[in-house]
Amino acid sequence: MPQFLDTSDTGFETEFAALLTAKREDAPDVDDAVAEIIADVRNRGDAAVIELTAKFDRLELTPDTLAFSEDEIDEACAKVSDDDRAALHLAADRIHAYHARQVPEDESWTDACGATLGWRWTPVGAAGLYVPGGLASYPSSVLMNAIPARVAGVPRLVICAPTPDGVSNPLVLLAARLSGVDTVYRIGGAQAIAALAYGTETIKGVDKITGPGNAYVAAAKRRVFGKVGIDMIAGPSEILVIADADNDPDWIAVDLMSQAEHDESAQSILITDDAAFGQAVADAVTRRLETLERRAIAGKSWRDFGAIITVRDLTEAAELSDRIAPEHLELCVADPDALAAKITHAGAIFLGAWTPEAIGDYIGGPNHVLPTARSARFSSGLSVMDFIKRTTLARMTPGALRAIGPAAERLAVSESLEAHALSVRARLNRLNEAAE
Amino acid sequence: MPQFLDTSDTGFETEFAALLTAKREDAPDVDDAVAEIIADVRNRGDAAVIELTAKFDRLELTPDTLAFSEDEIDEACAKVSDDDRAALHLAADRIHAYHARQVPEDESWTDACGATLGWRWTPVGAAGLYVPGGLASYPSSVLMNAIPARVAGVPRLVICAPTPDGVSNPLVLLAARLSGVDTVYRIGGAQAIAALAYGTETIKGVDKITGPGNAYVAAAKRRVFGKVGIDMIAGPSEILVIADADNDPDWIAVDLMSQAEHDESAQSILITDDAAFGQAVADAVTRRLETLERRAIAGKSWRDFGAIITVRDLTEAAELSDRIAPEHLELCVADPDALAAKITHAGAIFLGAWTPEAIGDYIGGPNHVLPTARSARFSSGLSVMDFIKRTTLARMTPGALRAIGPAAERLAVSESLEAHALSVRARLNRLNEAAE
DSSP states (O other), X not given: OOEEEETTSTTHHHHHXXXXXXXXXXXXXXXXXHHHHHHHHHHHTHHHHHHHHHHHHOOOOOGGGSXXXXXXXXXXXXXXXXXXXXXXXXXXXXXXHHHHTTOOOOEEEEOTTSOEEEEEEEXXXXXXXXXXXXXXXXXXXXXXXXXHHHHHTOSEEEEEOOOGGGOOOHHHHHHHHHTTOSEEEOOOHHHHHHHHHHOOXXXXXXXXXXXXXXXXXXXHHHHHBTTBEEOOOOOOOEEEEEEOSSSOHHHHHHHHHHHHTTOTTOEEEEEESOHHHHHHHHHHHHHHHHHOTTHHHHHHHHHHHOEEEEOSSHHHHHHHHHHHOOSEEEEESSOHHHHHTTOOOOSEEEXXXXXXXXHHHHTSSSOSOOOOTTGXXXXXXXXXXXXXXXEEEEEOOHHXXXXXXXXXXXXXXXXXXXHHHHHHHHHHHHHHHHHO | OOEEEETTSTTHHHHHHHHXXXXXXXXXXXXXXXXXXXXXXXXXXXXXXXXXXXXXXXXXXXXXXXXXXXXXXXXXXXXXXXXXXXXXXXXXXXXXXXXXXXXXXXXXXXXXXXOEEEEEEEEOSEEEEEOOOGXXXXXXXXXXXXXXXHHHTOSEEEEEOOOGGGOOXXXXXXHHHHTTOSEEEOOOHHHHHHHHHHOOSSSOOOSEEEOOOOHHHHHHHHHHBTTBEEOOOOOOXXXXXXXXXXXXXXXXXXXXXXXXXXXXXXXXXXXXXXXXXHHHHHHHHHHHHHHOTTHHHHHHHHHHHOXXXXXXXXHHHHHHHHHHOOSEEEEESSOHHHHHTTOOOOSEEEESTTOOHHHHHHTSSSOSOOOOTTGGGTOOOOOGGGGEEEEEEEEOOHHHHHHHHHHXXXXXXXXXXXXXXXXXXXXXXXXXXHHO
């Protein structure tokens, strides 16, 4: 059974604090191994990547077969059923439409002293998307990573998607093609991240790496951060549902299970203002767990990390939600907009009982790559912004420099940076000479 | 002397590649020491911070004196001269005006199928700014870090500014007050970063940490990244000046020196389409270096990492500039806007000879915290965006779910995530029952 908490109980604060800080992942210390792999790929390039792929993925590659050929991708795409293809197309179109609205405007203005200021946005030169292999090889993740990059105008977009034992997912390749990916490499792990960051003879380095991965991938991303940009270090998935009694307990139960089935370390929490409803949801989960295909995973996640919290009212629910800072937040209440207005920290909010979180995973339009492990306090889901960067612009006129230059000179002197001051003074002197 | 390169020389590519990859910093491996400090602060809180401050900064503190009192700040502010105070005020006002334009709009729209989509922006809960002590204790950096956070609406804003031997900089404290900082702690190093990330009895943890620091601070920021947000891992400063022959060589020389004087590992590069002008700038630098206060630092930076590159034309200059991806880029040419349009990767561009880079350091308005070490390829300078985050919003109607739900269900099935599919199906079934 999950934990049952009640804000009216005297022990609540202690229990809730424990829930917040529960360590859900045993992060194995792979840092030294990863450092070695990265050094190996930097030193030996393709040869290291090929050896490591043989070792970890039991797959023999050559420089010529590191990437899928166009023929192989054609062949894979042809295997996809019409229904799956149509669904993937609809998802791609909707994700594209949503992200197209995120492209920010360049700005330029001239202020009172005559200085022209502004900024402009440009795409990163190349992006590399990591797509896990095996069980968690999700075509939806390809769309969610690649489409924002394409909308941003990134000129070169590659994927690394390991294919353990040579097994690949045709839907992943179709999703890559749909979203305009240039090259798909069948490599994974820390060696793929190293190849993307530093380049090899065959694989050209990129400027930005995004996408989820296992502990090796996460440690490698942390290490190459700075040399290239990365998105985030993703943790196990979470959902928080705030639901009043006017809901079908079974809907809420499957919503909770849709996170729990991802991973044994996933976390599903219900907050309700009606204890009896909370119990009804717990019962519905128990029923669903009898038949769910992934009941072993979902059941363990629910037992170990699931929680049902009874609150006095929805304002209290909003306060707890901000302390949880959930990745996914469903508001199954009469006035979800009013409740959403009380909440500050959440990756994505799903408003009303007709909006199951799974809509956001696939087809709603917003990105499903979202901040986990309470990082919604300070970070956002993946977006076009992750694939562009801003250059600030400034242009002084002689008049503008005369107006504000002396203050700059003064501050430079106060910081003992004489050359800074002289660079302004040399120009001010010219203006003074001209005025004489 | 700096290096002289010429794109017409046969050896140019090799020399330029070496310039790009020159290791300018001997990053000492402080990772183990930093891990120990962080663990110590997590375990022992205030006591560890106080001991480490006594050890590294030779300063005895108590929990009550970890932060400057209001009286101490009043006293420090009173010491600042009227001229310095006026300059700092002008800088703060201009930085505020520039950053106020960066606040993005929330969005909400309803699409053809009836789904309401959008996003909204909210500030991080609390931000901690690191301000180095000693030589590099710059009031301008306080403004550049704190004002964007305040414009973002961050409700709690603290500074950690070490005061080795108890020596503090009144201008730093005035800058903190001007920009609305709530608390200034006189602690530094990895222990300050650990305290900001994890909190102690006295120091409440924050959600985002920004600001430059030494190798210990950088390693600590890398380690706490994920637990809290960080801005970037800053490297030594750089400037690239592209100048034609129609410039005063002495202006360009002091501009180059204004980066070189920061740090022996700073880098100043001139690209010009006139070799004789390049030589004239080199001569002017030599003259300036005879009297410059920080000539030891600037001279070493210039000799070790400075370069003058002669190109055939300005288009070639733009291409080289993008390979360098400079932190600061001055365009001292007849039509700087036209040249800027050819350039993709730069932290900040200063347009025209009347815009010395130092204007951007202090008073122009744009931020002076900018991507170093070629990271302008994928990242931006500090901005309001660093202190806010986006929550995506989605609301389905029954009709919208009927329109796009089946595709979500299909994709969930294709990914073997049954509960995801069921969470959509349960609702679709209700709609079908109602329709019957």
